[in-house]
Amino acid sequence: MRPRSGFELTLRLLVVAALGVDAVVHLQLAEVMQLAAPGGLGGGTLFRAQAVLAGLAAVLLLVTGARAAYLLAGLAALSALVPVLLYTYVQVPAIGPVPSMYDPTWSTPKVVSAVAEALAFVLASVGVASSAAWRDRRVPARS
Numbered sequence: 001m002r003p004r005s006g007f008e009l010t011l012r013l014l015v016v017a018a019l020g021v022d023a024v025v026h027l028q029l030a031e032v033m034q035l036a037a038p039g040g041l042g043g044g045t046l047f048r049a050q051a052v053l054a055g056l057a058a059v060l061l062l063v064t065g066a067r068a069a070y071l072l073a074g075l076a077a078l079s080a081l082v083p084v085l086l087y088t089y090v091q092v093p094a095i096g097p098v099p100s101m102y103d104p105t106w107s108t109p110k111v112v113s114a115v116a117e118a119l120a121f122v123l124a125s126v127g128v129a130s131s132a133a134w135r136d137r138r139v140p141a142r143s
């Protein structure tokens with residue numbers, strides 16, 4: 001799908017870049033998280049899964065620019081942002097196969113990842129809203 005405008009292309013590339021940062025940080029921290037939270041699925045496994053999800057969402061958005069791709073990108077970002085905030089401020093016990101990953105500290109990679117996730121979510125939300133506006137402009141109004 002061709003970009004609808006320079007704005008849309010810039011928006012798409014910014015979301016893709018933010019998801020890329022998120023994926024790289026999660027891959028870099030996966031081994032440490034496996035050691036820190038080895039129970040159940042393991043923290044490393046969850047971090048690798050998050051990296052794959054962010055990467056797939058980024059590629060889909062880059063290739064298509066579709067509203068659904070923006071929606072998936074936003075959900076991928078949110079699926080990482082909510083847990084990082086939750087596990088920083090709340091000592092959540094293990095839930096089924098998900099280990100307890102409480103870490104009240106803010107390391108540089110954690111901050112970088114959280115900022116990228118928040119940015120990706122906000123920009124993807126703009127993409128979803130803009131996609132609806134672009135669609136509404138193309139469809140003639142019915143009387």
